[in-house]
Every structure is written in structure tokens, then in C-alpha cells.
Amino acid sequence: MKTPNLNLNDVQAARRRLAGGLRQTPCLIAPVLSDIAGIRLWLKRDDLQRTGSFKERGARHALLCLNAAGRARGVVAASAGNHALGLAYHGAQLGVRVTVVMPAGAPAVKVTRCRGLGAEVVLHGDGFEAAQRFAHDLAAQTGAAYVHPFDDVNVIAGQGTMALEILEQVSAFDTLVVPVGGGGLLAGVATVVKALRPRVRVVAVEPENAAGFFASVAHREVRTVRVQPTLADGLAVARVGANALALAAPLVDDVVTVTEAEIAAGMAALARRAGAVVEGAGATALAAVLAGKVRGGAIVLPVCGRNIDARTHDAVLASQPDKPYGRHVLPTAA
Secondary structure (H helix, E strand, O other), X not given: OOOOOOOHHHHHHHHHHHOOOOOOOOEEEOHHHHHHHOXXXXXXXXXXXXXXXXXXXXXXXXXXXXXXXXXXXXXXXXOOOHHHHHXXXXXXXXXXXXXXXEOOOOOHHHHHHHHHOOOEEEEOOOOHHHHHHHHHHHHHHHOOEEOOOOOOHHHHHHHHHHHHHHHHHOOOOOEEEEEOOOOHHHHHHHHHHHHHOXXXXXXXXXXXXXXXXXXXXHHOOOOOOOOOOOOOXXXXXXXXXXXXXXXXXXXXXXXXXXXXXHHHHHHHHHHHHHOOOOOHHHHHHHHHHHOOOOOOOEEEEEEOEOOOOHHHHHHHHHHOOXXXXXXXXXXXXX
């Protein structure tokens, strides 16, 4: 794999460009969850960004990297939702026209909010890959720039700014667990962490039903996997990004997968024990810890997004009986 040109300096430059345009989200110890797991857990609350997701980081940075002519022509993107929301919000802030192509089955809450933020939304195809092909064609027809949600190097640099904040906010931790869909967040934060604190273990986690990064690392090349329905719809990508894989694979210490039941347990624990209503993708890092698939003494967990349909979240909670978790007792996912 040819590694793209991205390093710590690029992420630091992205942070300077983003200054004042993004929220620096808190990274706080989660006392009840820490007690449940028997280790210290911090939650990096990027679900508190304006549009509810870390995706704002890469979206805004990509827009800021356009020249004047590029801004005038606008941008096109394919997205399951959160990248679209980030582009829509920051496109409006920066005066850049945004068109997003979403799969026909994208969550209604994300479609409605994206349109409300001023973007044109086109629903096409039954998955991300079909939406992406249509978006590429649309960009070619209109002359707009295509902003890839996870494999654009400027997007990856923007996502990496999360790690710069974490390293300032948590003085000592040994493990960072990062959710993986296309791999952009993982590539960005791993680039930073391994440059500044190389002894910290970086663990990638993805749904069993969309384990493209796991397969690609195992075969040392991008592999297409069959995506099955998952609560972590934001991670439901059949192919990880080639740039993201090349950057992340040498830096990641472990890759684990979580079941749908484990994701549901993570969502329920975040809601009941941390007051965080999150989408499935935002709960996968905690799900891996609670399922005993990640070990460590001090772990940081990015909470990546909150954009979930209320009925879906209610159904998840209804499927997970509330338990009086005692000290050092892990909840079961079943």
C-alpha cells in the first residue's frame, strides 16, 4: 500500500485553520461506567458538536482547503448522514453550495436535518457505494468538487484534530478505542497519537456486520465485504478508504468487532449511566470495552455521534433490561 502524504504537522495545521469554527468538546471521566468496567474510562463527547458528530471536523477542513474557484462551484458528497450534516452546516457558514447524495434508506432524522441546514439532498441507491457512484457522476457533470467522507486527505487531517484535544484533556491513558467505518477518523487520530504518545495503544472497533477494516488489514489490501443491517449505520461501509487504510494499518495495535447485541448494550449503558443518547456508531467503542474485548487500565472512548431516530433508540432501550450493575460487574449483551 502506498502511504499518502499526511503527518502530525498536517493535523496541527488543520487545527489552526479550524480554530473558532468548531467546538472543542469535553473529554470527561465517566465514573459510573468506570465502576461498571472496573477501569478508568473517559468519554470524548464529539456528539456535542453542533450537528451531533465528529464529522464536522473533516467537513469544515475540506471546505476551508478549497480555493476561491472551488468554493464558487460548490461541493458534492455521498454520505450515510453525518458527513452530509457537517458539510451542510459548514457550507452554509462559509458560503459554499453543498449537494449530498444519501442512500435511499438513510435515517429520516439525518435527511430532514441536512435539508434544514440548507443542503440539497438527493436520495439514491440502497447503500453507500451506490450513492457514491452517483455523487461522482454528479460532480463530474456540474464541476463541483467531490468531498469524500473518509478518504480525502484533508478530511482525514480534520478528523485527526480530535486526538490533539484528547491528548491535552487527558494527561495519562493507555488505550484509545476508535470506531471504524471508512477509516478516516482512525487514520487521523492514530497519526497524531503515535507521533506524540507512541506507547498509547490504538484499538480499532467495527460492527461484525460491516467489518471491512478487519478484512482489509488481514489481507493487507482494501477488501469489499458484505454489509448486513447494523445499529451502527454510520459505520456500514463495504470498503474502507485506500488512503485511510494505508495510514492507519501500520499504527493500529489491535482490531476488534462487536455484535449487534453488544452495540445495543453500549447504547443503553451510555443512555442510563452517562446521560448520552447516541447512535449505534457512537456506542461501539464502549460496547467493545463492556464486552471484554478491549483491555486497559485507562481508556479513552470517542462518542462519535448522536443522530439517531428516537423510535430506534427507544426500541434499543426496551430490548435491554435495566440492571443494577455492581462494582466490576460487566453487563451482558444478550
